[in-house]
Amino acid sequence: MSIATRLLASTLGRVAPRYRTFGQWCDIYREVLAGRPISEKTLANRRSVLKHLEDGLSDRTISSIRPHEVAAVIQRLVVAHPQRAKRVLFEARDAFNEAVNYGWIDRNPASPVKVPVVRVARKRLTLEQWRKIHAWSVAHQPPWVSRMLVLALVTGQRRSDLAKMQFADVWDNALHVEQVKTGTRIALPLNLRLDALDTTLGQAIEGCLDYAGKVEYLLRKHNGEPLVLASLSARFEEAREGAGVVVKDGNPPSLHECRSLSERLYREQGINTMVLLGHKHQAMTDLYNDDRGLSKGKWQTLEVV
Template structure:
């Protein structure tokens, strides 16, 4: 049971201490906890000695703007979100009358990386093939036809294929997605099943679809490095303001599948999306509720 001090006696640093306890008490992933505590650190360093009720909207606006101007727009956004949660909790606990952050809009940073087009993807894949790296060319295909994150592509394995679907439990969010092997990305004329077959032709005895010669999976850093090397061979650096990374394949996949009418919200494992959900259903498999991607 948390003990809340009387109104008007609490500094921001003291309230951050209690907020830190609350964060640590929740069932969050270690990385999420670390990120949130780092957000609190920004608040402590700037305004920690101030009493909660003395903090004005302008104080918070200056803090968030300074973070953004230092070249960390996404950090500024996360600090805003964390501060909003912190002050809303203070209002709920009757330590404040109003949230001083309410008048301040959440920053909307522009994407730092350039988008990856289909032409870019095909040229990068061509370089991988010319360098006689069939495993990485297959990795690119698998990432594009499944629309999954780098870490999830790296661990896809034969046991995940059953009932005519590739079952993915996303490492970042825990979302469970079942992708039909028949799902075909028209832009490259390849289905999920065909992509998997190509992987198995290169390394039939691997523990994962994308595997080294000894059968062990590649670390995600190797996927990142290989993509950057092939990208830089395919295109001069001046092509980009900020070169796209392996993760941009996921964005490209979403855009391509969306033109086919595929339910990309389910495919990407998102809880919310601006587009309307098309046809999908949920089924329980081995104690996990998978969202099944529809082919129509």
């Protein structure tokens, strides 16, 4: 921080917030975030994103920050971390909006900054690929991995939710999921059937009974203890590579792509996938429905009633 900025912040800044630094505003903004009804994980993620803005703008007087300076912070992330660059811009817009609301500034310097165009590199998972991965897992991996693959597809839930599912979560003929990321509560009926696998949720849960230690968690180690989240992703990647699932360009599908595949399969059945995935807005669910070019070139048959 320059001597002039420090002098402004410590003198005029006492009576006029516009002369205080962006770093000083971030201390208040973190309190604003903490007061919002968001999960601890989301709060931690947003604080991490905010750190990028602080690193680039912390010592600047908040009212002197211009759009091109915010854009410069975003641009430094675009090549190596494109998705994070977008999140940083969204956080910047929210942080400066709150600064306007609190009377620190009169306008939001992040508003004119364009959202960076991000090319989606990760490929979607196909049902055929899932079947190959599952078959390899059954033959070569601990029994919980193949159960995880079925649960991921039948429930459409995130990795963190799969890992914490317990038999005690089953009551009133439904599996009750309180999503770790959003806190959304979903009751999934045990008779929910995924036609592509000819399997119900109840059958998938029953399949988790016949292996490993004490029966508490649906997915567990050989001694019955819960799994570390990283293990779920690592085992999926191991099975994907073992099954010979490769892509020509971009990144190969991750475990999270089971969520998109689940959404696409259930939507074909007429299931309300927005509720299934726990989204508040249909637009978010529609992003999961995008197969990112998998159906390009395929013939579509017109059904005649």
